[in-house]
Structures are given as C-alpha cells and as structure tokens.
Amino acid sequence: MAFVPVLCESPALWGPSAEISISKASLLLKKLKKLKIHSNWTVIGVFSPHNDGRPWHPRLRLGLNHSSRPFPLESSASAVVMPSSIRIAHGIGSLLRSRSRIDVASESTPPCSRSFILIEASIGDFHPVLLVQSHSAWSGYEFYQSLEISHLLVFDYGFKTWEWDLAKIRSPIHPYFFSLGYWLLKVSNLDQTNLLVIVPKIFQAIIASLIDLGTFHLASNLLNQNYSIAALACSLTCFFNAYTSIRTSSNSLETALLTWSLALWPWDPNHLNLSCSKFIISISLIFGAFLIRPSSILFSSSLIFYLLLKSNLNIKLDILAWLIVIGFTSCFLGFLIDSSFYGEPTFTPLNFFKQNLLNKISNYYGSNPWHYYFSQAFPFINLSFFPTVLIGLFPLSIPQSPLESVHQITKLQSARFVIFSTIIGFSFLPHKEFRFIQPLVPLFNIFAARAMVNNHTRQNLSQTQLTHQHNLEGSLKFRLPSFIFRSIISLGLAFYLMTFHYPAQISVMSYLRSLPNHQLKSIGFLMPCHSTPWQSHLHKPHLAPNGSLEPMWMLTCDPPLNFSNNSLQSNQSAFSNQFKTAPFENYIDEADQFYLDPQEFLLKYFPKHVNPTFPPTNKSNKSYQWPSHLVIFEALWKLNGVRNILEKLGYQVVWRASNSRWHDDPIRRGGSVMVLKWKN
Incomplete structure (x- = not known):
C-alpha cells in the first residue's frame, strides 16, 4: 500500500479518522468556506487503498483533532495543492465515522513538544558527562594530529610528527579550533591547572553534540520527526558515537561537518532550489571537511554524483557552477591557511593524495582485505544495532509503513547509495581503519531509526487508533525493553573502553x-x-x-x-x-x-x-x-x-x-x- 502524507501543521494528538475522496473534499470545502464554518476535522494523509496493482486512486484521510481550539479554514480550495492542513466541518465526522481507519502522520515537521525540547537540550549535558568519564587512550591521532599542534601554536613547544614536519599533509584548521581554548588558558594564567586537559574536552563536547543534533535534523530532512527523534535516540546510544565522537581526532570534526551538510542537502532533485542558502552552506561544509580530511572526497563525490545523475541538464549545469565557485573559493582559503601555517606555499590536500596514493605511504601502516569494512567495520561500528540497520537499509522499493511516502523513499535511496559507494570506495584502498567511515554513522543511525519506527507502525495497523506522540517514548515504546537492552550493550561497552581500556x-x-x-x-x-x-x-x-x-x-x-x-x-x-x-x-x-x-x-x-x-x-x-x-x-x-x-x-x-x-x-x-x- 502506497502512502503519500499531506503536509500537516497541527501538534495535536489524533483520534478516530475517516477517508473521503479528494473531489468530494474540495466541494465540501467550498461550501463550508461560504458558511464560514470552523471545525476540528483535518486532512492528515493521502493514500491508495489498493495494493494489488490496480490503478492508484488517491483518497483523503481525515483525523479528529482533540484540542479545544478550532483551526481556521484555509483559503485554498484544492486539497491536493494546499501547503498546510485542510479544515473540514465537524459534521463530516459523524457522516464518515463508520469508515474510521488508522490515521497517517504528516510529512512536515510539527512543532516540538515540551518533552522533545528537553530531549534536544539534554544533548549538551550528555557529552560532557562522557568526556569527564573518558580516561583512556584510543589512537595517537587524537593527540598528535590536533591537541599537540594546538599546544605548539599557543605555547611554542610541542611534538610535530612527520605529517606536520616534512610531509605537510595535515591542515591546521582543526588544531586552530582547540588553540582558542589554550590561548584563553594562557592569557588567564590557568595553563598550569587541570584546565589544560579539561578545556579541550569541553570544546570536543561541542563537536560531539553537533553530530547528534545534525543527525536529528538529517532525519527530519530525509523523513519526518517521528523518525528524527528515534534517530536521535540511536545516536545518543550508539556505541561508536559514544566512544569516538568525544575524541579530539579530525574524524569527529569531519563527521560533524558532513552530518550538517547532509541535513541541509537537497536529497530530491525534483525539488531542488539552487539559490537556497541551505544548498550553498551544504556545499561549503563539504569542502570544509575536504580541507580537514581530504579522504572525505569519497563520501562527498558519491553524494554529488547521485544528485547530478538524477537531475536534468539545466540543474546539472547550475550544480556544477556552484561547485566550481564554492570549491575554488574554499581551496584558495585552504591554500592561504596552509601556507601561513607552514611558512611556504602549501596545499595540504595535494600533499595528502601525493603521499598516500602515489607514494603509498599509508600502506606502510598495514593493509587489510577488501571486505574489511563489510565484514568487520560495519558490524562493529553498529554493534547491537547492526541487525536493525540492515532492516532499515532494505527494502527501499516502496514505503514500508503509513509514515513513509514515495518522496521519502527516493531520498532514502540516495542516502543508501552514499553509504555503499563510500564503503566500496574505501575498500579499494589497502590501508583501512574503522575511523575512516565514521561520517557514515549518522546515516546508520537514521536507517536503524527507520526500522524501529516502521516496525512500531506496522504493529499498530490492526488497531483502530494510532496515537502520534512526538517524543522519545512514543517512538520507541513498541520495543522499549529491546531498545534498552541494546543500548545497555552499546553504552556499556563504550563505558568499559573509556574507563578501563588503556587508562x-x-x-x-x-x-x-x-x-x-x-x-x-x-x-x-x-x-x-x-x-x-x-x-x-x-x-x-x-x-x-x-x-x-x-x-x-x-x-x-x-x-x-x-x-x-x-x-x-x-x-x-x-x-x-x-x-x-x-x-x-x-x-x-x-x-x-x-x-x-x-x-x-x-x-x-x-x-x-x-x-x-x-x-x-x-x-x-x-x-x-x-x-x-x-x-x-x-x-x-x-x-x-x-x-x-x-x-x-x-x-x-x-x-x-x-x-x-x-x-x-x-x-x-x-x-x-x-x-x-x-x-x-
């Protein structure tokens, strides 16, 4: 059964619903507008009642708003093109109540409830707790590719590895971020206190929180708020996020930049507005991640390729024009920053590709089989949510619940293409590490959320009423014990590694x-x-x-x-x-x-x-x-x-x-x- 939700702005909880043809709804709407009748019946979905291959006949689904405040009628007479909900007289409910069915969620993001605001605000407290708890070493990159260089910039002494000394393959943009904290400690004469270690952790908590918030908004872009809250829950309880996003490696900043780029990305070429500031910011974030981690080109190129593939010729030319303008500007700024840091004309991405691809320096640190990311990294990163992620990734041919639409499926197909093309691209490189695909973790969490919410919805299809709760409990209560169990496994392992592994x-x-x-x-x-x-x-x-x-x-x-x-x-x-x-x-x-x-x-x-x-x-x-x-x-x-x-x-x-x-x-x-x- 194909579902195409209609835009709906009401935050209310929906009760009994009914269905009516679009043509009848339009006629009724015109009559009701003449009578200036207000009502708490609202159109909350368009659907096809057939799943046997017969022609698609769209019908409206009406839901009863239980709030005491009636909604004003819209000015548009067409139920198909209305930008927001259609208001139908309460009397229609009594005529159609016998045909009451399960209502459908809206595609747009409704206003946040009080509980949701608390959930979103609590992210700022969650990651500092993890950072304070973290006492262990993970990788030398979290110190020698960021904090050590930042310390060197501010205090004029520190250790420079070969990447910063001779090869010049690292951009100073990431260390500059932490240099601000060290500078504040220096001017306040607090650098001899424990704040020397604590302040960089606070700065990293900002990056980690941006990853979680970006995951929420990315899910809102790809799906709707029912999924975005579940995606946020998955992100907060993700083992790999908890363990690595709080590390001061450049991979965490790369992940934050790319996550927000995806959150602003025009996933549907048919609704592409290239003059929109969101698209410009998204492209800028992609090139920012490229300057910090040149290997992110595998991620961004697959994203851009798919958009170009699905766009018409005029749109392709516009996209390429923006890419050239923003790309040239970003690379020129990167060249100026690199040259200023190294004291001579330098462009670190060019050095990076020369050393790792031409001279194959990365191979010196080990090589892995071609299936490494599929057989080891993919399962380990998702850990207890691995089966859920797989269920969310497949299938993507038709909507799997009333909460999904064909439009959303198209966007999810783009996201899945980015995941697998990025993994396949990294699989061709001999040297492989888990952290290289860290930017894919937000997408993993979104597909896990899709599987969870769809399963919840399918379990309620046999009921006569489906209550839409825009909070964490409403998104997860269908499998709350299972979700808690998997979260305990993920966060428990992360807690162990942060506390007892290499402290x-x-x-x-x-x-x-x-x-x-x-x-x-x-x-x-x-x-x-x-x-x-x-x-x-x-x-x-x-x-x-x-x-x-x-x-x-x-x-x-x-x-x-x-x-x-x-x-x-x-x-x-x-x-x-x-x-x-x-x-x-x-x-x-x-x-x-x-x-x-x-x-x-x-x-x-x-x-x-x-x-x-x-x-x-x-x-x-x-x-x-x-x-x-x-x-x-x-x-x-x-x-x-x-x-x-x-x-x-x-x-x-x-x-x-x-x-x-x-x-x-x-x-x-x-x-x-x-x-x-x-x-x-």
Whole structure:
C-alpha cells in the first residue's frame, strides 16, 4: 500500500479518522468556506487503498483533532495543492465515522513538544558527562594530529610528527579550533591547572553534540520527526558515537561537518532550489571537511554524483557552477591557511593524495582485505544495532509503513547509495581503519531509526487508533525493553573502553606532570610510538626540544618518506633527501628496530652508565642518553635481559598503574604502565 502524507501543521494528538475522496473534499470545502464554518476535522494523509496493482486512486484521510481550539479554514480550495492542513466541518465526522481507519502522520515537521525540547537540550549535558568519564587512550591521532599542534601554536613547544614536519599533509584548521581554548588558558594564567586537559574536552563536547543534533535534523530532512527523534535516540546510544565522537581526532570534526551538510542537502532533485542558502552552506561544509580530511572526497563525490545523475541538464549545469565557485573559493582559503601555517606555499590536500596514493605511504601502516569494512567495520561500528540497520537499509522499493511516502523513499535511496559507494570506495584502498567511515554513522543511525519506527507502525495497523506522540517514548515504546537492552550493550561497552581500556597511558602523564621540575629532568618512552599524549598533557617547557637535542624523547615510527618537500615546489631540501629509502619491506622504523631485540638495542645505542646531569638525547647521530625517568610497559620489564640492564643502571619502579585486562599487542603493550626513576 502506497502512502503519500499531506503536509500537516497541527501538534495535536489524533483520534478516530475517516477517508473521503479528494473531489468530494474540495466541494465540501467550498461550501463550508461560504458558511464560514470552523471545525476540528483535518486532512492528515493521502493514500491508495489498493495494493494489488490496480490503478492508484488517491483518497483523503481525515483525523479528529482533540484540542479545544478550532483551526481556521484555509483559503485554498484544492486539497491536493494546499501547503498546510485542510479544515473540514465537524459534521463530516459523524457522516464518515463508520469508515474510521488508522490515521497517517504528516510529512512536515510539527512543532516540538515540551518533552522533545528537553530531549534536544539534554544533548549538551550528555557529552560532557562522557568526556569527564573518558580516561583512556584510543589512537595517537587524537593527540598528535590536533591537541599537540594546538599546544605548539599557543605555547611554542610541542611534538610535530612527520605529517606536520616534512610531509605537510595535515591542515591546521582543526588544531586552530582547540588553540582558542589554550590561548584563553594562557592569557588567564590557568595553563598550569587541570584546565589544560579539561578545556579541550569541553570544546570536543561541542563537536560531539553537533553530530547528534545534525543527525536529528538529517532525519527530519530525509523523513519526518517521528523518525528524527528515534534517530536521535540511536545516536545518543550508539556505541561508536559514544566512544569516538568525544575524541579530539579530525574524524569527529569531519563527521560533524558532513552530518550538517547532509541535513541541509537537497536529497530530491525534483525539488531542488539552487539559490537556497541551505544548498550553498551544504556545499561549503563539504569542502570544509575536504580541507580537514581530504579522504572525505569519497563520501562527498558519491553524494554529488547521485544528485547530478538524477537531475536534468539545466540543474546539472547550475550544480556544477556552484561547485566550481564554492570549491575554488574554499581551496584558495585552504591554500592561504596552509601556507601561513607552514611558512611556504602549501596545499595540504595535494600533499595528502601525493603521499598516500602515489607514494603509498599509508600502506606502510598495514593493509587489510577488501571486505574489511563489510565484514568487520560495519558490524562493529553498529554493534547491537547492526541487525536493525540492515532492516532499515532494505527494502527501499516502496514505503514500508503509513509514515513513509514515495518522496521519502527516493531520498532514502540516495542516502543508501552514499553509504555503499563510500564503503566500496574505501575498500579499494589497502590501508583501512574503522575511523575512516565514521561520517557514515549518522546515516546508520537514521536507517536503524527507520526500522524501529516502521516496525512500531506496522504493529499498530490492526488497531483502530494510532496515537502520534512526538517524543522519545512514543517512538520507541513498541520495543522499549529491546531498545534498552541494546543500548545497555552499546553504552556499556563504550563505558568499559573509556574507563578501563588503556587508562594508564593517560594517567601516567598526570603523574609526570605532578613532579617538580628539578626532579623531572628528562624522560624517555621505551614503548610503541604515540602510546601516550605529549606536551598537551605534560606542559613542561623545560623538556621542550632544542633543535635536535631532546630532553624528552620517544621511539618513533616514521614511514619511509619519499617526496618533494612541498607540493608546490620542485626543489628538495637536504633533509628530505636523507629520507629517500628502499621499499617498505627493507625499511624498519625506530620502534620496530627496538622491539626486534630490546636488549641488543639498549646495549648498542645507549651508554654503559647513566650521566647524573642527564644530557638530552640527539637522535640525529644515534646518541641516546639515559633519562632521569623511563616510561615502559610491564611486558618490557618482564624481559629478564632488559630488567637486568635497567636495574644495574640504578632504575627503580616508582609508579605503576593497570592498563587493561586484554591487549591487542600483548608483546609490546602488555601489562601495566610503569615509571622508572634513576636513583644513584
């Protein structure tokens, strides 16, 4: 049965309904307008009563408004073209009550109820709670590609990875966002307090909240408010959202920008208004995400391609014109920002594609099978809602409930195309990570909401009355126990990972920061690269590097670099020439070299005795120096050869914290995190 809801503005709860042909309704409306009769009967849907292939005969469905305030009659006489509800006399209800049927929801978004406003407002409180609860490490990207650079911009010291130093493949737009918080702390002399760690979390809570609010508005754009509230509930209880959206990685900002771009996107080419500010803002957000994460081009290109595919020639030309104008303007602004940050003409997206596609640097960090996103990432990201997402994705040939329309199905088909084309595009790249498809999570939540609400509606089709509650309970009560159970699984796992999985890799920096400067003279991290945050959490200027001299050092994992120093310059610097290396299989980074034989590495590259003055390490000539403090994983301490060397030198354990009950790399990261101090 095909349903085509009519626009309806009433927030009222609908009771018994009846159906009448459009022609009869038009005649009645004309007569009632002449009599100036007001009524609480309202047209709430247009539907076809046949599902057996017979010709489609539209009929109006009338619902009784239970509010005490009558609605004024509309000026239009046509029930088909009216922009809002048709008001029919109450007397019609008594004539047609015997044909009462289930009423249909409107397609437009009705005014929000008090409960909905509270739900939407509560998002601002939900993510700060998660951020305060989060004490664990997830990926080095959340520190070294954002906070560390922000700290460097404001305080003039910090760690720059190869992406920011030689390759220049990262845009400073994302770090600039957090720089404002660091600057406020600096001018208020509060940078020595715990606010140094808390303020970036507050800024990230804004991004996380934008993802949830964007998901709600995206669902309103694709469907209606019945689905949007359910989509909001799915977003708030989504495992991957709870665990990753609060992380300060660029993927979270990319997701927020693309979600709002989709919320403003013209999904239906037949109702496209290219002069609308929404379309211009949507395209601008797409290019903003591209500057921050150039890989988002796979997402946005599929979105634009589908719109062009379904548009006529004139619309295609208009779309291309806007893309050229906004794209050129955005890229030019990006070029100015990149060049200002790096001090020379630079366009980071060009460098990014050159290094990852031409030089295949990303392959150095691992490759995965072609089905990785389908067999691992897709199920893991959706977790307990995975079956629900699949049900929402299929089928999309006809409306699956009275709440859907053919118009909405067309838009959902576009969204599904974006999902699968993006996943297929990323599947062609050898290096794959879960976070690469994080921008698809809002769409996953919307399709999960579609399945939930449609199931609720179908279960009520046999009833004589369907109450439309525009609140969370009304959207989910059909499977409330099931929804609660799945939410507990999702949020429970997220809570565990945020609290008990790798927390010591963060807390160790708090311990080191608490030590007075005269005790903490130097630090060495004998652990895999980027295992802990750096100066964004430590904030010790006396440990900042001085050229190639490093009072605080780590085992790096730089790839075999092979590039021009700048994407817009052909001359290579002498330093970059040093990094022209053999193929990946013949290259071993510093961390891998250490873990091949830790005992041999310590004996070969470190002095036989500890210098009590703790001079800085100079890695440019392989001149390692023993620091006053060492940070290691317990797995390294358990190696008898390494432990004997360190104990003979005078190192003793002064701090230890449990890190996790299980480890993805137990040989390198197993056990607790330990701090060793040299004692004469």
